Amino acid sequence: MTGTKGKKLGTVLVLACVLLFAVSCAGGAGGKAQEGQGGEDAAGGEPGLAEAMENLIVVGVSQVGSESVWRTANTESIQQVFTQENGYFLLFENGRQKQENQIKAMRSFISQRVDYIILSPLTESGWETVLQEAKEAGIPVILLDRKVNVLDHSLYISWIGSDFHKEGEMAGRALEEALEEKYGDSEEPVYIVVLSGTEGSSAEIGRTEGFQRVAAEHGNWVIMEQVDAEFTTAKGQEEMERLLARYSDIDVVISQNDDMAFGALEAIEEAGRTVGEDGEILMISFDATEEALKLVRDGVIAADIECNPNQGEYADQIIKKLRQGEPVAKLYFVPEEVYTKENVEEALKDRNY
Ligand code: GYE
Numbered sequence: 001m002t003g004t005k006g007k008k009l010g011t012v013l014v015l016a017c018v019l020l021f022a023v024s025c026a027g028g029a030g031g032k033a034q035e036g037q038g039g040e041d042a043a044g045g046e047p048g049l050a051e052a053m054e055n056l057i058v059v060g061v062s063q064v065g066s067e068s069v070w071r072t073a074n075t076e077s078i079q080q081v082f083t084q085e086n087g088y089f090l091l092f093e094n095g096r097q098k099q100e101n102q103i104k105a106m107r108s109f110i111s112q113r114v115d116y117i118i119l120s121p122l123t124e125s126g127w128e129t130v131l132q133e134a135k136e137a138g139i140p141v142i143l144l145d146r147k148v149n150v151l152d153h154s155l156y157i158s159w160i161g162s163d164f165h166k167e168g169e170m171a172g173r174a175l176e177e178a179l180e181e182k183y184g185d186s187e188e189p190v191y192i193v194v195l196s197g198t199e200g201s202s203a204e205i206g207r208t209e210g211f212q213r214v215a216a217e218h219g220n221w222v223i224m225e226q227v228d229a230e231f232t233t234a235k236g237q238e239e240m241e242r243l244l245a246r247y248s249d250i251d252v253v254i255s256q257n258d259d260m261a262f263g264a265l266e267a268i269e270e271a272g273r274t275v276g277e278d279g280e281i282l283m284i285s286f287d288a289t290e291e292a293l294k295l296v297r298d299g300v301i302a303a304d305i306e307c308n309p310n311q312g313e314y315a316d317q318i319i320k321k322l323r324q325g326e327p328v329a330k331l332y333f334v335p336e337e338v339y340t341k342e343n344v345e346e347a348l349k350d351r352n353y
Pocket residue numbers: 067068069070071145146162197203231256257258259286287307
């Protein structure tokens with residue numbers, strides 16, 4: 001995958017120059033080079049960086065952003081694996097929720113001739129051209145977390161992530177159980193609002209479709225409104241405030257991630273409404289971060305559908321297989337659970353995000 005020795009050395013020199021340039025522009029700490037594993041060496045001016053890199057596998061990662069606790073954990077799982085000790089040189093770029101930033105990062109990885117690109121795409125559409133460019137440059141692309149909507153699936157090697165449709169369905173089944181527990185077999189209307197994540201992202205599409213499939217089985221479930229709250233706490237709070245002002249009879253909030261749920265909980269409390277097993281509103285969330293699982297334990301959130309951010313190790317395994325000439329699967333699904341009060345204690349024991 002690394003091409004000729006000359007190409008590799010060229011790559012190394014370009015990278016070294018880019019790093020030194022980035023460090024001098026950024027004035028050291030906090031600069032772009034800090035995001036690469038070579039940042040410290042370059043900043044410290046230690047000799048041997050180019051030499052060290054020549055034996056390393058250069059991986060360019062284009063991450064969506066840093067919008068949520070989940071995303072931070074996902075980034076950490078990448079950074080923990082792609083270290084120099086493990087034989088890698090990591091170039092990490094934060095897309096800050098903009099596809100154009102991600103495309104720019106990919107083009108810079110291509111021009112630096114990295115060995116592999118890992119892309120976590122913001123939304124599903126609009127990736128054909130840049131993926132084609134990577135393919136023509138002979139750089140394998142591994143997709144992480146979200147998917148791309150392309151006709152030619154040879155544009156990427158593998159995808160690692162969650163079964164978002166299943167997550168949505170599990171949210172529906174968890175709601176069935178929570179309603180049963182709270183209201184028994186009542187056929188009274190159940191008024192639902194949905195805070196969804198970034199429109200057009202795989203997480204939003206799958207969770208929406210999966211939940212709607214279950215909702216369609218229940219004539220008395222009324223989805224009054226679904227609104228894009230961008231997977232952030234601030235937007236979750238803002239949209240929940242608006243929804244509470246607009247509808248007086250909300251029974252259920254489905255929040256497509258924990259960060260939006262935290263914002264929504266603030267809004268509910270401020271509006272003087274109550275949530276949880278003894279309250280008026282039932283809340284179901286996604287991700288299962290530590291803070292949210294504590295709220296499940298305390299009976300505030302009825303169920304949290306886990307989304308597993310620990311995907312770095314899978315990407316590492318795929319790269320190792322590719323280097324051994326071994327076949328890799330097209331799709332890798334990470335394992336996930338549904339947490340309610342019944343099983344949450346177990347998960348809380350070692351949750352570190
Ligand atoms: O649920 C959310 C994040 O794509 C699975 O993105 C990911 C989602 C995750 O911002 O918290």
